[in-house]
Amino acid sequence: MSSTKELAKERFLKVFNNAVEELKEVLVSYKMPQEAIDWFVRNLEYNTPGGKLNRGLSVIDTYAILNNTTFDKLSDEEYEKVALLGWSIELLQAYFLVADDMMDQSKTRRGQSCWYLVEGVNNIAINDSFMLEGAIYVLLKKHFRNDPYYVDLLDLFHEVTFQTELGQLLDLVTADENIVDLDKFSLDKHSFIVIFKTAYYSFYLPVALAMFMSGINSEEDLKQVRDILIPLGEYFQIQDDYLDCFGTPEQIGKIGTDIKDNKCSWVINQALLIATPEQRKVLDENYGQKNDESEQICKDLFKSMNIEKIYNDYEESIVAKLRQQIEQIDESRGLKKDVLTAFLGKVYKRSK
Numbered sequence: 058m059s060s061t062k063e064l065a066k067e068r069f070l071k072v073f074n075n076a077v078e079e080l081k082e083v084l085v086s087y088k089m090p091q092e093a094i095d096w097f098v099r100n101l102e103y104n105t106p107g108g109k110l111n112r113g114l115s116v117i118d119t120y121a122i123l124n125n126t127t128f129d130k131l132s133d134e135e136y137e138k139v140a141l142l143g144w145s146i147e148l149l150q151a152y153f154l155v156a157d158d159m160m161d162q163s164k165t166r167r168g169q170s171c172w173y174l175v176e177g178v179n180n181i182a183i184n185d186s187f188m189l190e191g192a193i194y195v196l197l198k199k200h201f202r203n204d205p206y207y208v209d210l211l212d213l214f215h216e217v218t219f220q221t222e223l224g225q226l227l228d229l230v231t232a233d234e235n236i237v238d239l240d241k242f243s244l245d246k247h248s249f250i251v252i253f254k255t256a257y258y259s260f261y262l263p264v265a266l267a268m269f270m271s272g273i274n275s276e277e278d279l280k281q282v283r284d285i286l287i288p289l290g291e292y293f294q295i296q297d298d299y300l301d302c303f304g305t306p307e308q309i310g311k312i313g314t315d316i317k318d319n320k321c322s323w324v325i326n327q328a329l330l331i332a333t334p335e336q337r338k339v340l341d342e343n344y345g346q347k348n349d350e351s352e353q354i355c356k357d358l359f360k361s362m363n364i365e366k367i368y369n370d371y372e373e374s375i376v377a378k379l380r381q382q383i384e385q386i387d388e389s390r391g392l393k394k395d396v397l398t399a400f401l402g403k404v405y406k407r408s409k
Contacts, residue, residue, distance in 0.1 A: 113143030224254025256290025319345030
């Protein structure tokens, strides 16, 4: 990791520590008993700052590009505000993940036990997830209440939260781990799931927040970025699905589980489109089964069906299309093509 990246992360984490203190003060002002305050702080610190922090840092990167500067040139006051918007997304992500891990009965997250499996937590994690979401609005009110774009921030967070929950709902009802039914899958469903569950909060939200803080708030400009960032977010998730199946654990930092978990992934949907009756029978018998043999049979079948080539062709065509769209961006109201080029650069040909 370059020293600039390390410095950016270090400065960002300082703002989180301040935010935790502020949230703690709110609980103290309510005369909350100390044991409950300590619990909330542990919840915040265990679930929020782990991971790569890409979504939060993207808010700062985008704001800097829109204002012709770099993160280290922003005044402390300006930096703190934009970083708090970044941490608001990280809190939103933490809220989703704590709940998601319970729904999926996952065991680990970001190299540690899932929060609900930590000793003494159990179902309290449900309430803890709500508190992570509530913390967003406490921080927004404290720091943005007097800004003209305050309502825009609230609207955006509420809308994107609901969109993400819709994506999660379709994912849960389509990919029942106990009843494997490949007839429930389709590319249209896959597209809806990934756009709503991932693309809105991971790609559109960071840019829209930075735009509001920069005073760029016309519906035309928001539409321009949405029309590029949503397909880009979909491509990111398709890439994720592809790497889950074809990437190595060393490469992607985890063991892929989509096949065993009966996920409505891009890979299985592509296979279903071209499967012969014999191949379909093999998939029906092996996809979503919890054993290594069935998983390997599916992987070997996907290889023989040339899914890798289908993916590479898709990647090249979507990237060419997105580059063309970025070229046509109207920058007259302050929006900058560089914002979108930077996002595309992070995703194209990534291997983890």
